Amino acid sequence: MxxxxxxxxxxxxxxxxxxxxxxxxxAQGVDVVGFGAGEPDFDTPDYIKDAAVGALKAGETxxxxxxxxxxxxxxxxxxLQKENGLKYAPDQVIVNIGxxxxxxxxxxxxxxxxxxxxxxxxxxxxxxEAIKLAGATAKIIQTDKxxxxxxxxxxxxxxxxxxxxxxxxxxxxxxxxxxxxxQELKAIAKVLEGTKxxxxxxxxYEKLIYGDTKFVSFARLSEDAYNRTLTLNGFSKxxxxxxxxLGYTAGPLEVIKAMGRLQSHMTSNPVTFGQYAAIAALGxxxxxxxxxxxxxxxxxGKYMAERLNSIEGIICSQPTGAFYCFPDVSSHYDRNINxxxxxxxxxxxxxxxxQANVALxxxxxxxxxxxxxxxxxxxxxxxxxxxxxxxxxxxx
Ligand code: PMP
Numbered sequence: 301m302x303x304x305x306x307x308x309x310x311x312x313x314x315x316x317x318x319x320x321x322x323x324x325x326x327a328q329g330v331d332v333v334g335f336g337a338g339e340p341d342f343d344t345p346d347y348i349k350d351a352a353v354g355a356l357k358a359g360e361t362x363x364x365x366x367x368x369x370x371x372x373x374x375x376x377x378x379x380l381q382k383e384n385g386l387k388y389a390p391d392q393v394i395v396n397i398g399x400x401x402x403x404x405x406x407x408x409x410x411x412x413x414x415x416x417x418x419x420x421x422x423x424x425x426x427x428x429e430a431i432k433l434a435g436a437t438a439k440i441i442q443t444d445k446x447x448x449x450x451x452x453x454x455x456x457x458x459x460x461x462x463x464x465x466x467x468x469x470x471x472x473x474x475x476x477x478x479x480x481x482x483q484e485l486k487a488i489a490k491v492l493e494g495t496k497x498x499x500x501x502x503x504x505y506e507k508l509i510y511g512d513t514k515f516v517s518f519a520r521l522s523e524d525a526y527n528r529t530l531t532l533n534g535f536s537k538x539x540x541x542x543x544x545x546l547g548y549t550a551g552p553l554e555v556i557k558a559m560g561r562l563q564s565h566m567t568s569n570p571v572t573f574g575q576y577a578a579i580a581a582l583g584x585x586x587x588x589x590x591x592x593x594x595x596x597x598x599x600x601g602k603y604m605a606e607r608l609n610s611i612e613g614i615i616c617s618q619p620t621g622a623f624y625c626f627p628d629v630s631s632h633y634d635r636n637i638n639x640x641x642x643x644x645x646x647x648x649x650x651x652x653x654x655q656a657n658v659a660l661x662x663x664x665x666x667x668x669x670x671x672x673x674x675x676x677x678x679x680x681x682x683x684x685x686x687x688x689x690x691x692x693x694x695x696x
Contacts, residue, residue: 351580368395472621
């Protein structure tokens with residue numbers, strides 16, 4: 301059967317094998333502790349659900365403008381002004397079918413075959429595939445754990461060629477759990493001045509920052525940064541709305557219009573009553589609900605990182621954002637644990653799951669084979685149980 305070269309070029313997610321195996325074990329009644337989740341374990345707040353129900357009852361069940369209803373685009377523009385200090389007109393905002401779709405569509409709108417996209421490690425698994433599907437090439441830059449896995453201005457300068465069309469910045473970072481400081485971002489923005497490089501700034505975890513971490517939108521750094529940045533965000537993480545499929549992109553009018561043209565033929569509008577719920581999400585009650593969730597994540601992340609660091613041979617930075625710890629576990633590589641040879645992160649994850657029934661995500665598909673990702677979007681009780689098991693397993 302003929303399958304397009306495009307589809308053939310996209311591999312199944314390398315993280316899926318562990319997830320599927322964890323599900324199999326659970327179905328067999330095994331008590332698996334899951335650190336794999338990429339979504340908050342909180343429910344969508346009621347005031348958002350109520351708005352969706354209200355919209356459904358009011359008959360908001362038909363097509364809307366492909367780029368989203370103007371009220372929502374205006375509400376997002378207001379949010380970006382108020383919270384991020386960014387001035388976008390509503391028609392500089394497009395509502396997409398989740399942040400993943402925003403990434404895909406933004407890349408389809410501005411990249412051509414032959415273009416290069418600078419992608420620092422660790423990167424979220426969707427980026428390389430979206431780059432490939434746009435016909436472009438990912439130029440992967442290996443970052444250093446001593447720099448908390450952040451790309452340096454020097455590395456960026458050396459990576460830029462005539463073909464460079466885009467730099468992807470994801471801060472707070474999945475899977476790294478780190479956040480660039482405003483100074484670090486400023487230094488990066490400076491390197492880009494005088495180039496034609498777009499910045500795709502994935503800010504989906506902006507609300508989940510810890511300690512004295514400061515978040516700044518890339519487009520806020522300077523006028524030059526504003527003009528080259530596609531600001532990407534969504535409702536999944538901050539509002540526990542992963543299943544609603546609502547993301548958005550703000551940026552130069554021409555780019556947003558191009559995305560709108562693509563969207564009008566690909567998907568049409570995001571689900572109509574969901575858009576009304578998104579307007580409610582951006583309203584006043586949001587702050588308290590988000591803050592409660594943030595405080596809880598902070599508590600869990602701190603505990604998880606402390607516990608990981610106390611385990612022999614594991615090095616873990618304190619997460620400053622998102623809900624992931626991304627420890628370096630490579631000092632355990634080349635060991636043989638109960639007959640399982642640990643050659644890298646895939647072996648580590650597999651053996652840990654089989655022998656100690658803890659599911660986590662190997663670092664290899666994120667471009668960092670020395671690491672593994674643990675999500676702390678689960679209860680403190682589960683975190684304690686899972687870390688007890690990891691500690692015991694590695695101490696053999
Ligand atoms: N960007 C990053 C960095 C993410 O981790 C995710 C979700 N895992 C997304 C974008 C997309 O989220 P969604 O499609 O659910 O809006």
